Amino acid sequence: MTIRLKETDAAVIGIGWTGSIVARELTKAGLNVVGLERGSKRMPRENFTLPSVRDDLKYAVRQELFQDAQLETVSLRHSPADTALPIRRLGSFLPGTDLGGAGAHWNGMTWRLLPSDHNLRTHLTERYGRDAVPAEMTIEDFPVSYDELEPYYDKFEKLCGVSGKAGNLGGQIINGGNVFEGPRQNEYPNPPLTRSMAGEIMTQRGAQSWLPSVSGTIKQRQQGLHQLRRADARRL
Ligand SMILES: Cc1cc2nc3c(=O)[nH]c(=O)nc-3n(C[C@H](O)[C@H](O)[C@H](O)COP(=O)(O)OP(=O)(O)OC[C@H]3O[C@@H](n4cnc5c(N)ncnc54)[C@H](O)[C@@H]3O)c2cc1C
Numbered sequence: 001m002t003i004r005l006k007e008t009d010a011a012v013i014g015i016g017w018t019g020s021i022v023a024r025e026l027t028k029a030g031l032n033v034v035g036l037e038r039g040s041k042r043m044p045r046e047n048f049t050l051p052s053v054r055d056d057l058k059y060a061v062r063q064e065l066f067q068d069a070q071l072e073t074v075s076l077r078h079s080p081a082d083t084a085l086p087i088r089r090l091g092s093f094l095p096g097t098d099l100g101g102a103g104a105h106w107n108g109m110t111w112r113l114l115p116s117d118h119n120l121r122t123h124l125t126e127r128y129g130r131d132a133v134p135a136e137m138t139i140e141d142f143p144v145s146y147d148e149l150e151p152y153y154d155k156f157e158k159l160c161g162v163s164g165k166a167g168n169l170g171g172q173i174i175n176g177g178n179v180f181e182g183p184r185q186n187e188y189p190n191p192p193l194t195r196s197m198a199g200e201i202m203t204q205r206g207a208q209s210w211l212p213s214v215s216g217t218i219k220q221r222q223q224g225l226h227q228l229r230r231a232d233a234r235r236l
Contacts, residue, residue: 008034016101021159039098048104065105067095110162112153115146115182146182154186163190 009031012019023033042065047053058064067090075084096102116123119141124132133139156162166187167177195203 005034008032010034011036014038014101015099016096017103019101020103037099039101042098042100042104059105063090063094065096065098066090067097110157110160112182112184113146113149114180118142118144118146118149150182150185154184158189161190162188163193164188165192 010023010026010033012023012026012033012035015023015035015037019035019037023035026033042048053059069087069090073086073088074090075086077084094102096104098104121133121139121141124139165174165177166184167174167179167181168183169187170185171183173179
């Protein structure tokens, strides 16, 4: 039976990051928007709080937050002569499903590309010579430069509250941030996260003890590691 719903200005099919950003922009422009999502309605308070969020069987084994390949099958063939076969269980590429799509469970890492990532072929050729990129390698420049995309990086970081410390504000290098990043017009909307103990060991003391010794002997490196371990034992 066909159900006739009230007319609306726009319908967005699929409410992941892309669909929700499009819907938000359209509603800001004054349109009435309906979002149609194939999956269920998952809300942070009901679905992503302790202890139920730690349900390994549901999420890690049965992969409930991902497209069910048995319902919506993707088929694969390795050559045009093969018969396409259905993939019943997805491996590394896991399309999201449910309200929020993959954005409901992503890792929340939102790096900007480096300016040289945007024009990689030109960058490599200029830096390492005409033969640096082998003929059969398909590396190309993006049609959009870092500078053109920068206002949108900025917008997205504000939209989802990315945290960090700028290392290059409008061309001015800032110590404590990533000094290799492209120039940003604004500081991050949120301050850097507090470092966990593991992160602290890895980035501060780990890097400091390793860097001078990387060029040193194996014995020096081992001494650096021993010092680290002794310091950890004392800390624990
Ligand atoms: C485990 C995991 C971790 C990740 N971590 C990161 C990270 O740290 N940083 C990062 O930048 N990216 C990360 N990603 C990638 C990022 O989450 C995705 O690129 C992003 O969420 C894609 O958004 P999207 O809106 O394009 O698609 P999706 O999130 O896939 O949304 C599409 C939506 O459309 C719905 N849909 C599809 N077909 C239909 C239909 N016919 N009718 C109705 N609805 C439909 C789906 O159910 C889904 O909700 C991660 C992805 C995964 C899977």
